[in-house]
Amino acid sequence: MMIVRKAALVAATIVLIAPSLARAHAMLERAEPRVGSTVPSAPAQIRLVFSQALEGAFTMVGVTDPAGRPAGGKARVSGSEIVVPLKGGGPGVYRVKWKVLSKDTHATEGNYSFTVGP
Amino acid sequence: MEADALTWTLAVIRGVHLATASGAFGALAFDSLILRSAVKASLRRDAISAQCRRLALFWLVFAVLTGAAWLVLLAAQIAGSTEPVLPPRETLLPLIFDTRFGGIALIRLILALFLAVALLNAKLQRLPAIAFVLALAFLVAIAWTGHAGSGEGEYADAHLFADAVHAASAAIWVGGLLPLMLVLLRSRRTRDAADAAIAPGIVLRFSDIALPCVVLLLGSGLVNAWMLVGDPRLLLVTEHGRALLVKAGLFAAMLMLAALNRFIVAPQLLRPRADHASARMALARSAALELVLGLCIYLVVGAMGQMHPAIHFLEQLLAPT
Numbered sequence: 001m002m003i004v005r006k007a008a009l010v011a012a013t014i015v016l017i018a019p020s021l022a023r024a025h026a027m028l029e030r031a032e033p034r035v036g037s038t039v040p041s042a043p044a045q046i047r048l049v050f051s052q053a054l055e056g057a058f059t060m061v062g063v064t065d066p067a068g069r070p071a072g073g074k075a076r077v078s079g080s081e082i083v084v085p086l087k088g089g090g091p092g093v094y095r096v097k098w099k100v101l102s103k104d105t106h107a108t109e110g111n112y113s114f115t116v117g118p
Numbered sequence: 119m120e121a122d123a124l125t126w127t128l129a130v131i132r133g134v135h136l137a138t139a140s141g142a143f144g145a146l147a148f149d150s151l152i153l154r155s156a157v158k159a160s161l162r163r164d165a166i167s168a169q170c171r172r173l174a175l176f177w178l179v180f181a182v183l184t185g186a187a188w189l190v191l192l193a194a195q196i197a198g199s200t201e202p203v204l205p206p207r208e209t210l211l212p213l214i215f216d217t218r219f220g221g222i223a224l225i226r227l228i229l230a231l232f233l234a235v236a237l238l239n240a241k242l243q244r245l246p247a248i249a250f251v252l253a254l255a256f257l258v259a260i261a262w263t264g265h266a267g268s269g270e271g272e273y274a275d276a277h278l279f280a281d282a283v284h285a286a287s288a289a290i291w292v293g294g295l296l297p298l299m300l301v302l303l304r305s306r307r308t309r310d311a312a313d314a315a316i317a318p319g320i321v322l323r324f325s326d327i328a329l330p331c332v333v334l335l336l337g338s339g340l341v342n343a344w345m346l347v348g349d350p351r352l353l354l355v356t357e358h359g360r361a362l363l364v365k366a367g368l369f370a371a372m373l374m375l376a377a378l379n380r381f382i383v384a385p386q387l388l389r390p391r392a393d394h395a396s397a398r399m400a401l402a403r404s405a406a407l408e409l410v411l412g413l414c415i416y417l418v419v420g421a422m423g424q425m426h427p428a429i430h431f432l433e434q435l436l437a438p439t
Contacts (some may be wrong), residue, residue, distance in 0.1 A: 027430055051430055052268045057216035058196060103268035104423075105219050107196050 026052040026080070026102035028110055038115040042089055046072070046114075048082045048098060058101035066092025066116075091117030122200035125424055128191050133420025135184035137292075137413055139260065140285070141177035142233070143253040144293010145170045150250050151327050152294065153301075156319040162312060166304075167246070170297050174253060175237045177293075181256070182230050189213065189223055219263045229256040257289055258282040265346060265427055273345060280341035287334040290327065292412035295405045298324055302402040306395075317398055318387040325380045332373065339369075345429070352428040359428040365418045372411045379404050 032047040033039045046063065056077035061084050063072030071094065073085035082098070094116060099109040121129075149170035157163045193205035193213045214220035233252040236242045242249070261267060266274075266281035298320070305314035343362065353359035379401055386397040 055217045055219075057212040101196060101217070103218050104263060104265050105192055105196070105217075106424075106426075 026050040026054060026100055026106065026108050028098070028112075029080075031096070031112065031114075033114040035112040036114065038117065040116075040118070042091075042094075042116045043086060045083050045085045046096065048084075048096075050080045050082075050100060050102070052102040052104065052106075053080050054082065055101040055103060055105075058099075058107070060099045062097045064095045065089030066094065072096075089116070091115075121424070124191060124195050124200050124202050127202040128188065128195065129421040129424050130417065131184050131187050131191060131420070132423050133417035135181055135188055136260065136285075136419055137416035138177045138181040138184060139257045140289035140293045140416070141296065142174045142181055142293070143250075143257045143286070143289045144291075144295075145173040145177065145297050146246070146250050146253050147290045148294040148297040148324075150246050151290070152320060152323045153297075154246075156323040157316050162316065166297075166301060169300060171237045171243065171249070173297060173300075174249070175234065178230060178233060178237070178253075178256075182227070185223065185226065185230075189220070192219070218267065222259055222262050226256055226259050229259070254286060258285050261285060264423055266342070276341065277345045280338040280345075283334055284338035284342060287331040287338070288412075288415075291331045291335070292409065292415075294324060294327075295409040295412065299402045299405045299409070302398045302405070305398070314394060314398070317394075318384075321379075321384050321387060321401060325376075325384065328376065332376075335369070346427040348429040348432050352431060356426075356428040356431050358422060358425040361418055361422045361425060362428075365415055365422070368411050368415045368418065372408050372415075375404055375408050375411070 027050065028035075028048060029051050030049050033043060046061075048061065054077050059075055059077050059082060061072060061075045061082055062070065063084060063086060065071040066089065069089075071087050071089045073087065075082050075084045082100070092115065093113050095111065095113045097109070097111040099107065101107045149167050153163060153166055153170070157166070190205060190210065191202055193210040194201075194203050196213065197205050197209040199205070212220075214223065229252055233249060233256060236249040236252055261278055261281035264281065266277040301320050302317055305311070305317070347353060347359055347362065353363055383397055383400050383404065386392040387394055387401075
């Protein structure tokens with residue numbers, strides 16, 4: 001039938017030229033302390049700002065101190081920002097691992113580090 | 119980057135859900151905005167109204183089922199699955215009760231239940247505005263779960279409004295095509311000249327309503343493109359941009375068909391010596407092709423909902439090389 005043939009042609013066009021899908025995600029736009037930066041002393045908290053509003057129920061941020069011990073408290077989500085209080089730790093490299101879900105239901109994860117000390 | 123089976127399944131489910139939710143509202147919009155203006159109160163008009171309500175109920179059932187599938191598959195995706203499988207309870211329950219998506223899904227389920235009652239209850243059927251408003255709310259509430267709903271900043275509300283207008287105007291046009299086809303084919307089935315006689319008025323009224331819908335679609339589409347793409351160069355270098363070009367191409371094809379119908383085929387219904395039966399068939403076939411193109415658009419939109427908006431790559435595009 002003509003309509004079916006035309007529909008198949010349209011569908012094939014879409015399949016051929018349509019791009020492969022990528023998972024959409026909230027991107028980490030900035031962090032405080034900045035990603036890869038060196039700060040003179042351990043901050044009282046870290047702040048992560050994303051490109052989209054987040055769902056608190058599916059937000060996880062883990063911070064480890066230079067000794068590999070957990071150094072972060074409970075993450076607070078407000079819009080597109082996450083604030084995590086830090087428990088004291090010495091100088092060295094702090095690693096942050098995050099996993100978030102944006103309000104439009106796309107999950108992303110990532111990690112970065114910052115250094116405390118001279 | 120190749121997407122996994124779950125992402126593709128979600129894209130299709132989202133597209134089908136959008137299409138069926140639009141079909142439900144479109145059938146009721148056809149009844150309220152087109153049929154009741156073009157045809158005087160009569161048993162014939164009541165019969166076609168009842169057909170529109172049955173269509174709306176049919177699409178509503180599929181919209182609820184695909185909506186539930188969307189929720190379940192989304193939970194599976196959040197839990198880290200790459201295949202369409204059932205999710206763990208510890209992901210599904212927080213998704214339903216602790217997220218905006220879940221809250222909107224529950225509200226839409228309640229709207230769907232009320233809509234079903236409005237479509238089935240004889241007393242409420244005499245107040246078609248109730249079902250119309252419920253179906254509209256059921257459809258446009260989806261906007262709060264998409265990219266527009268998660269945006270922040272001074273233009274976030276404008277984006278959300280544009281998204282809702284886009285969904286509603288598309289549904290009135292595309293969702294009205296199947297009821298229009300059924301009206302055009304009605305006289306073939308009933309062999310009643312009176313059924314043939316109402317076709318020209320309905321076709322002209324459909325065109326009168328479709329034109330402002332096209333204008334609203336273009337306007338709200340441009341707003342959405344500005345919010346989600348930002349720079350025309352991103353249309354070619356991002357997946358989201360290329361998908362938008364596919365959508366625009368399908369939309370252009372629908373517009374050309376609609377213009378052909380309005381200015382060449384439909385006028386034949388009004389010429390006394392023209393072959394009206396052939397003209398009705400030609401219009402019905404053309405409406406069917408428009409509907410297929412419209413369904414393809416909904417599938418593309420479902421896929422776009424899984425993609426990273428092009429504007430998130432704007433910084434990369436503008437970065438000095």
